[in-house]
Amino acid sequence: MKPTRCIAFFIMLFTALPALAQEGVDERIDQVVRPYADGVAGFIFSSFPVAGVQIPFVLVWLLLAATIFTFYFKFINFRAFRHGFQLVRGDYSDPMAAGEVTHFQALATALSGTVGLGNIAGVAIAVSLGGPGATFWMILAGLLGMSSKFVECTLGVKYRNEYTDGTVSGGPMYYLSKGLAERSEKLAFLGKVLAVLFAIFCVGGSFGGGNMFQANQSFKQLVSVTGGDASWLADKGWLFGIIIAFLVGMVIIGGIKGIARVTSKIVPFMAVIYVAAGLLIIFMNLPAVPAAFGAIIDGAFKAEGVAGGVIGVLFQGFKRAAFSNEAGIGSAAIAHSAVRTNHPVTEGFVALYEPFIDTVVVCTITALVIVITGTWDPNVDPSQGVALTSQAFETVIPWFPWVLTIAVVLFAFSTMISWSYYGLKSWTYLFGESRFMDILYKMLFLSFVVIGASMQLGSVIDFSDAMIFAMAFPNVLGIYFLLPVVKKELDKYWADYKAGRLKKFKNT
Amino acid sequence: MSQLYLVGIDCSDCGNRALDYAADRAKFDGSKILVAHVIEWSPYSFNTVEENAKRHKRREDELERAHQEIINPVLGKLEAQGIEATGVVRHGHIAKTLKKLAEEHGANTIVVGRQGQSNVVAQLFGSVSGTLVQITDRPVTVVP
Numbered sequence: 001m002k003p004t005r006c007i008a009f010f011i012m013l014f015t016a017l018p019a020l021a022q023e024g025v026d027e028r029i030d031q032v033v034r035p036y037a038d039g040v041a042g043f044i045f046s047s048f049p050v051a052g053v054q055i056p057f058v059l060v061w062l063l064l065a066a067t068i069f070t071f072y073f074k075f076i077n078f079r080a081f082r083h084g085f086q087l088v089r090g091d092y093s094d095p096m097a098a099g100e101v102t103h104f105q106a107l108a109t110a111l112s113g114t115v116g117l118g119n120i121a122g123v124a125i126a127v128s129l130g131g132p133g134a135t136f137w138m139i140l141a142g143l144l145g146m147s148s149k150f151v152e153c154t155l156g157v158k159y160r161n162e163y164t165d166g167t168v169s170g171g172p173m174y175y176l177s178k179g180l181a182e183r184s185e186k187l188a189f190l191g192k193v194l195a196v197l198f199a200i201f202c203v204g205g206s207f208g209g210g211n212m213f214q215a216n217q218s219f220k221q222l223v224s225v226t227g228g229d230a231s232w233l234a235d236k237g238w239l240f241g242i243i244i245a246f247l248v249g250m251v252i253i254g255g256i257k258g259i260a261r262v263t264s265k266i267v268p269f270m271a272v273i274y275v276a277a278g279l280l281i282i283f284m285n286l287p288a289v290p291a292a293f294g295a296i297i298d299g300a301f302k303a304e305g306v307a308g309g310v311i312g313v314l315f316q317g318f319k320r321a322a323f324s325n326e327a328g329i330g331s332a333a334i335a336h337s338a339v340r341t342n343h344p345v346t347e348g349f350v351a352l353y354e355p356f357i358d359t360v361v362v363c364t365i366t367a368l369v370i371v372i373t374g375t376w377d378p379n380v381d382p383s384q385g386v387a388l389t390s391q392a393f394e395t396v397i398p399w400f401p402w403v404l405t406i407a408v409v410l411f412a413f414s415t416m417i418s419w420s421y422y423g424l425k426s427w428t429y430l431f432g433e434s435r436f437m438d439i440l441y442k443m444l445f446l447s448f449v450v451i452g453a454s455m456q457l458g459s460v461i462d463f464s465d466a467m468i469f470a471m472a473f474p475n476v477l478g479i480y481f482l483l484p485v486v487k488k489e490l491d492k493y494w495a496d497y498k499a500g501r502l503k504k505f506k507n508t
Numbered sequence: 509m510s511q512l513y514l515v516g517i518d519c520s521d522c523g524n525r526a527l528d529y530a531a532d533r534a535k536f537d538g539s540k541i542l543v544a545h546v547i548e549w550s551p552y553s554f555n556t557v558e559e560n561a562k563r564h565k566r567r568e569d570e571l572e573r574a575h576q577e578i579i580n581p582v583l584g585k586l587e588a589q590g591i592e593a594t595g596v597v598r599h600g601h602i603a604k605t606l607k608k609l610a611e612e613h614g615a616n617t618i619v620v621g622r623q624g625q626s627n628v629v630a631q632l633f634g635s636v637s638g639t640l641v642q643i644t645d646r647p648v649t650v651v652p
Contacts, residue, residue, distance in 0.1 A: 101563045421557045
């Protein structure tokens with residue numbers, strides 16, 4: 001039945017083609033969707049002025065949370081760093097549990113959902129709008145974000161649902177509803193409300209940042225390597241969207257596991273190539289590195305020519321870090337919750353590595369490459385996103401834009417697959433499990449791929465940001481109530497760990 | 509002298525040859541046989557979110573199926589020949605897991621079949637028997 005459903009979908013799309021294949025389809029889609037996208041973005045990013053810059057409340061919300069978590073858990077982001085590595089390496093994994101989801105696998109899966117366009121396009125946007133100094137704040141936000149991930153992933157595992165058929169399902173919807181109900185009867189209702197809000201926003205996020213942004217940016221990159229505005233593809237975003245939607249549809253509706261499996265294997269490989277190429281460029285320009293760091297640190301505290309001065313720089317850095325590593329957003333808790341462990345807090349330690357790898361390592365490499373190669377010129381059109389990073393790499397490795405294009409499309413694809421799962425889990429949390437609801441969500445998801453590829457970057461970015469950041473409101477608010485629960489788990493485990501009461505199986 | 513043979517089988521032809529070899533020896537000297545099937549698995553693989561969510565169930569299914577389709581028929585055959593035999597199924601790196609099983613159960617000899625890969629394949633990926641000989645501290649019999 002599955003292949004037939006795929007074919008049916010394909011036919012459906014193509015019957016719509018004649019209507020779409022008129023001039024300016026992209027523009028028309030953009031015109032229709034833009035007012036809504038802008039409206040939603042405006043609401044979520046309600047801001048207040050600080051030193052003349054409009055600071056969105058949601059960013060303060062995320063950053064404040066990350067800072068509070070860092071202090072509340074006494075710098076867990078640094079003190080559990082080594083132990084997290086031991087866990088990923090499998091030192092504490094019982095060999096008898098071989099075949100279950102390991103810490104490494106949970107981390108790798110979560111990473112492939114976050115490492116992607118945020119690291120490539122997002123950083124380019126941050127550096128071009130905020131100058132090199134944005135990198136400094138981005139790294140700081142990444143380090144603090146580690147604590148947020150620690151908390152949410154611990155909770156994700158602790159309150160996950162294990163069904164009779166052996167599948168597991170976890171994430172903020174479950175820890176918000178079950179966790180708060182466990183705290184007190186009075187909080188049960190609040191927990192339910194927060195869980196529902198989270199699920200609604202997560203569905204939105206899966207259409208926005210987890211989907212439209214990805215489709216949009218990968219299409220932009222494809223156009224730019226095939227000749228920019230002169231490219232045959234330039235006004236065919238809808239076509240690219242349909243092709244990607246078809247491929248995503250094969251995986252999520254058609255159940256063609258092969259594609260997802262192949263992607264999940266190629267993506268880490270592409271990430272390694274990207275990082276290696278970045279490091280290569282940095283090493284080739286070694287003499288320029290101290291100056292680049294100088295510019296990053298200088299720019300972080302005295303911003304000239306940047307809208308909003310230092311606050312503006314800080315804002316750009318924080319915003320892109322949050323968008324890239326999704327700490328405090330709650331999405332990662334869904335991905336991490338499948339791990340097999342007796343101590344939920346262990347997955348929290350492992351999750352520390354997610355913002356670290358994503359933001360502190362990969363984003364910094366991108367930023368360094370952009371700063372070193374000087375492509376961050378503030379006069380560069382800031383809406384170029386990924387194209388800017390592509391240019392930066394091109395100055396040293398002329399054929400790299402092609403590799404980057406493949407990487408970008410693959411990253412986008414794997415992020416879409418991950419987010420379609422996050423979104424679906426939230427959708428079924430809201431509407432219950434049924435074949436109809438399942439297919440309805442997936443069809444909506446696929447149509448957003450086409451819309452995303454057709455829209456202009458500005459409105460896509462705003463809408464994507466808005467939907468993803470909205471998830472942080474219910475998630476973080478609920479987490480505050482659950483902090484003592486995590487604290488209790490952590491203290492008990494940490495005491496056992498320090499006293500050597502945990503059984504170590506490897507590297508003893 | 510009664511011994512314990514650990515026989516690694518992957519249900520293909522070569523595995524059965526190893527089994528026949530061990531069965532002949534066991535009949536001769538009254539040794540016991542531990543039949544092992546290792547499901548190739550790495551703790552460092554990359555999976556999708558959905559694969560992870562269903563993994564626990566998949567693992568149970570894999571173990572169940574291996575017992576039903578590979579181990580049990582073999583144990584039946586051995587018992588029919590009057591040989592005392594037990595079976596085990598594990599996930600992991602095949603050679604490393606066989607080595608570990610031999611240590612856990614105190615097997616005297618590990619018997620495996622030759623896989624007969626081409627030279628190139630063996631050079632690139634190594635072979636179970638080749639790796640096993642290198643890593644274990646007990647005798648390995650490779651049945652061609």
